[in-house]
Every structure is written in structure tokens, then in C-alpha cells.
Amino acid sequence: MSKPLTSTVIGLGAMGWGAAVSLLRAGLPTRGVDIRPDVLARFDAEGGKAFASPADAVADADVVFVYVVNAAQAEAVLFGDNGAVTTARPGTIFANCVTVAPSAAIAIARRLEAAGMVALDTPVSGGAVRAAAGEITIMASGPSAAFDAIAPAIEAISARVFRLGEEVGTAARVKMINQLLAGVHMATAAEAITLAARLGIDLKTMHEVISASAGNSWMFENRGIHIVDGDYATHSAVDIFVKDLGIVRDEAAAFGFPTVITEAALSLFQEASAAGMGREDDAMLAKMLADKVGMPAPGRAPEKDKAS
Amino acid sequence: MSKPLTSTVIGLGAMGWGAAVSLLRAGLPTRGVDIRPDVLARFDAEGGKAFASPADAVADADVVFVYVVNAAQAEAVLFGDNGAVTTARPGTIFANCVTVAPSAAIAIARRLEAAGMVALDTPVSGGAVRAAAGEITIMASGPSAAFDAIAPAIEAISARVFRLGEEVGTAARVKMINQLLAGVHMATAAEAITLAARLGIDLKTMHEVISASAGNSWMFENRGIHIVDGDYATHSAVDIFVKDLGIVRDEAAAFGFPTVITEAALSLFQEASAAGMGREDDAMLAKMLADKVGMPAPGRAPEKDKAS
Structure with a gap:
């Protein structure tokens, strides 16, 4: 040309x-x-x-x-x-x-x-x-x-x-499996890091140790670090995984294939979206979990009492 | 000395x-x-x-x-x-x-x-x-x-x-969080790879692509490859994660902390253990999921009809 x-x-x-x-x-x-x-x-x-x-x-x-x-x-x-x-x-x-x-x-x-x-x-x-x-x-x-x-x-x-x-469709299938893994790993990073915060673990040290261990994932290492740093600025929205894990669930259901872990992760993203966080960063799952047990979001100092 | x-x-x-x-x-x-x-x-x-x-x-x-x-x-x-x-x-x-x-x-x-x-x-x-x-x-x-x-x-x-x-206890806490992540990632690898097999995806290519993408985890890359290869020899037993994810659930419960993804993964390991696979490799989760939808374990050719 x-x-x-x-x-x-x-x-x-x-x-x-x-x-x-x-x-x-x-x-x-x-x-x-x-x-x-x-x-x-x-x-x-x-x-x-x-x-x-x-x-x-x-x-x-x-x-x-x-x-x-x-x-x-x-x-x-x-x-x-x-x-x-x-x-x-x-x-x-x-x-x-x-x-x-x-x-x-x-x-x-x-x-x-x-x-x-x-x-x-x-x-x-x-x-x-x-x-x-x-x-x-x-x-x-x-x-x-x-x-x-x-x-x-x-x-x-x-x-x-x-x-x-x-063949068109092959790339979409591989991407869907990638999103299954990435979405579950992101939600799992939020669950793990927030639990660690609740247990009083030093988050930065833990993140360094696990990033070099069998518990690591790309999401834990690269996105979980934002939670550790208390950085909840929007990089990737909650609603992206509401969509992508919903695709996994629906395509799997068409084959009668059980996706219990995907559905557990999807339930957390859906809950965050329903609570108004759909366009916020998916790290907000950590804040949502922290709220449930009455603690500040991981990586953040406790908020001052607004009533005082 | x-x-x-x-x-x-x-x-x-x-x-x-x-x-x-x-x-x-x-x-x-x-x-x-x-x-x-x-x-x-x-x-x-x-x-x-x-x-x-x-x-x-x-x-x-x-x-x-x-x-x-x-x-x-x-x-x-x-x-x-x-x-x-x-x-x-x-x-x-x-x-x-x-x-x-x-x-x-x-x-x-x-x-x-x-x-x-x-x-x-x-x-x-x-x-x-x-x-x-x-x-x-x-x-x-x-x-x-x-x-x-x-x-x-x-x-x-x-x-x-x-x-x-x-302080004694700090290392055990960090290890527990590592096991939470590793256990969920292993079960998720089994779910993802078995679903991929059901969708007719070429597993080796998919594993190569995702290992270089945001969906990767240490478990997916290093243990998931055994599922892709149809290698179900025992490297690490199902019952190890029954124990370790049980520890996570119990320690979290003591703080009223919700661990929905951990519990979904634990339910798969428990189901495999109850089915008699407790001392077999945790890759057997993939075989268990495949059995549910009537397909051979990922990475393996269909078994010949034993009745014929």
C-alpha cells in the first residue's frame, strides 16, 4: 500500500x-x-x-x-x-x-x-x-x-x-478465562489484605513476602499494592468485573459448568456496585470488607470522629 | 561455638x-x-x-x-x-x-x-x-x-x-495469608482450566498467554501447568488446603471477618477430600469439576468405554 x-x-x-x-x-x-x-x-x-x-x-x-x-x-x-x-x-x-x-x-x-x-x-x-x-x-x-x-x-x-x-471467538474465550482469574485474584487480594490488616499484620512487609511466595498473583502484586498503600484512586472500575465475571457465569452456565469461586468473587463485586461503588476502583472491595467489621480501609489511618 | x-x-x-x-x-x-x-x-x-x-x-x-x-x-x-x-x-x-x-x-x-x-x-x-x-x-x-x-x-x-x-505469631499470620491466597488461586486455576477445556480452548496456548497476562498467579503458572499437561501425580495433597483454608476460616471467624472467597475454595477442597481424594494432588479438583459435567479430566484424552 x-x-x-x-x-x-x-x-x-x-x-x-x-x-x-x-x-x-x-x-x-x-x-x-x-x-x-x-x-x-x-x-x-x-x-x-x-x-x-x-x-x-x-x-x-x-x-x-x-x-x-x-x-x-x-x-x-x-x-x-x-x-x-x-x-x-x-x-x-x-x-x-x-x-x-x-x-x-x-x-x-x-x-x-x-x-x-x-x-x-x-x-x-x-x-x-x-x-x-x-x-x-x-x-x-x-x-x-x-x-x-x-x-x-x-x-x-x-x-x-x-x-x-x-477463528473469531478463540481470542474472546482466552480473554474470558483470563478475566475469570484476574477478577477472582483481585477480590481475593482484597479479602486477604483486609484480613491481614484486621490481624494487625504489617501490610507492606507482608506484601513484599507474599509477592515472592506461592501466594502471589499478578493482581496481588500490581493492584493489591494500592490497597496496601491506602490508594483507592480509580485505576479499574468495580463494574468491569461485574461485567466480565457475569460473562463467565453466563457462558459457563450454558454448559452446566459450576463456577463456585467465580460466583463468590462476583457476589463481592456486585455488592460493591449495588452500594454505589460501581465506577470506583476495584480496590474499594477492601474498604467494603473493612466496613463490615468496623475498621478503616486497609492502608489508611482511622478516620476522625466526624461528630466531634 | x-x-x-x-x-x-x-x-x-x-x-x-x-x-x-x-x-x-x-x-x-x-x-x-x-x-x-x-x-x-x-x-x-x-x-x-x-x-x-x-x-x-x-x-x-x-x-x-x-x-x-x-x-x-x-x-x-x-x-x-x-x-x-x-x-x-x-x-x-x-x-x-x-x-x-x-x-x-x-x-x-x-x-x-x-x-x-x-x-x-x-x-x-x-x-x-x-x-x-x-x-x-x-x-x-x-x-x-x-x-x-x-x-x-x-x-x-x-x-x-x-x-x-x-514476636512469635507474626510469621504464622503472614503464612496464613499466603495460604489463603495460594489455596484460592489453586482452586481458581482448576476452575478456570477445566472451564477452558469445556469451551474447547487449546490449554497449552492459553496457559502460555495467561502466564504473561493479568490473570496469572504463581499457582496457575507453576501448578496449573500440571493440569494442562494431564499430570495428576501427587505434589501437594488436597488435605493440606482443607487444613490451611480451615485455619483461615476459623481465625477470621474469631474476628467476625467474612471470607466468602476462601470459603468457596475451601468447599471445593472439602468436597474432593470427602470424595476420597484427600491424599491425592490438589490438581484433582480439576478432575472433580470435569466429572460433574461428564468430560475427561483436562489434559487427558477421553477414557475408552470400559463396557465395550
């Missing part, structure tokens, strides 16, 4: 934003789509072309990265009024980066193919910081020829790509 | 055996205690002095390492008929390497001190292979002077020592 690969990123949240600015940094023409005017203004200032409507942003795109929150949003931006397929050229490559149920990943791909498009299954992981650095991990399945065609864009946004074969 | 440090190891199971042979390899006089004649014969062949009774094995010991299975056995070998305190010299250092409840670790130490002994809280981790190589990790709390006095022995058996202060 003589002209540079043109990308559209639909959904400029933490992960989509990182992908879009990484594409710009690589010198690739990039269009961004979001419903928030302030985000569009910021993207314009970064040198991208900003659009409020998917239909307006994909006519000359070679590849469309979908970075919205869930399957319902993905269907809306693709197939709804002003959806991307209304204006995309036939043969445009759609890379679905949303964590959705494997069954939904396949259904979306079939609808794209029926509209004359090429569908890739490309869930991502790595968080906002790595996304902004163009260093996410991509779990990738779908036609090799399409991956080859968009190689400069994939190169720009990711540090690592796991190619999982030609 | 001009004469070399003399050690007694009570309990020559997988971990105690490794410690005892590591002490011998370091050139330190070592006595081993076990109830199994074949194990004692093997220890004698290694150049150790073998005894069936703790009371016979500790009279000239500077340090006694206790490596039995649980708190009840520790109390028996220390304070029962022919227990070690009946013959140990006052001031003998007792290092309790058994994973016991923090409350039990403290109670045992108080009884040792009342008998004129010095008590150290030294739970270990690392498994049989690292134990045999003298490379376990020790979580260590208790009087510094006692640790200094037995430094050559500690050096011989461990690759890493986390010193957690002067």
Missing part, C-alpha cells in the same frame, strides 16, 4: 485513547470517535480527527478499532443509527477490542461479515498506562491476511500479540 | 526430609525422627542418626526443627509421652516449621517457654524439590539472638529468609 494505513478508533476511554494517541505517534492518520465533546477537543489537540458519530469517521478507514465498554455498545456503534457499517467501505477490517462473551464476539463478527466487512477478535489487556505507551497485550484471532494488512497499526498500539488462530 | 551446631528434625515427610538431608549436606550433625521404619532406614543410609521417638533424639540438640503435619501432631511430638521437651536441655531452640493457626503458634511457643525452651515461629514454603535442595523460603519471627545462634542450620535449609520481627 502506498498511502499510510488509516485507522478509526471508536470509544476514547482509557484504553481507546491510549490506542488512538499511539497510532498518531506512529505517524498513522487516525480518526477518533466519542460522545464526550471534551474528549474530542483533546483528541483534536493531539492532532487526530475527532468525530461524534461512527458513520462520519470510517468512510476512508482501512481498519476500525472498537474500544467501547460492552457488547451492547459495540452493536450500537457498529449496527445502530449512524453505526460504522452504514458508511464503511466493503472489506474494511474491524478489530473488536472490547471484552465480550465469546458468543457475542462471534455474533458481532458474523453481522460484520454479512455487511461485507472483515472481522477480527482482538481483546486487549494491560491498563491505561500501557495503552498510552502503545504497549498493550492483544489476544488475537481471525484471518491472518487481515492481521498482516493492519500490521503497522497493531505494531503501534501493542507490545505483545498472541496469535490464537484463524 | 567450637563444636558444630547439632540439629534434630522431627517429621521426615517431604519437607522435613529435605531439611534434614540439607543439614547433613552442610556437614552439620543431624538427628531425624519419624514413625515410619523405612524412612528411618533411608535417613540412616544418608548418614543421619535416626530415631522413632522425639525424646531419644533431642538430648544433645542445639536446635529442633518441627516438621509434622498440623498443630495436634506438633503438640504430641513436643509435649506428649516421649515428647521432645521431656529430654531437651533447657535453652534448646525449637523452630516450628508447621503451618498452624497463629493462635496455635503462640500457644505452642508459650508452652515451650514455660518448659525452659526458646521458641521460634518459622513456617516454610517452596515444596519438596526446593526443600531437598536446601532452598526453601522461611517466614521467620521470634528472638533475634536465637536466629543468630542457629544461623548455620538456617543457611543450610533455605534460600531466602524473611525476618518478621521478635
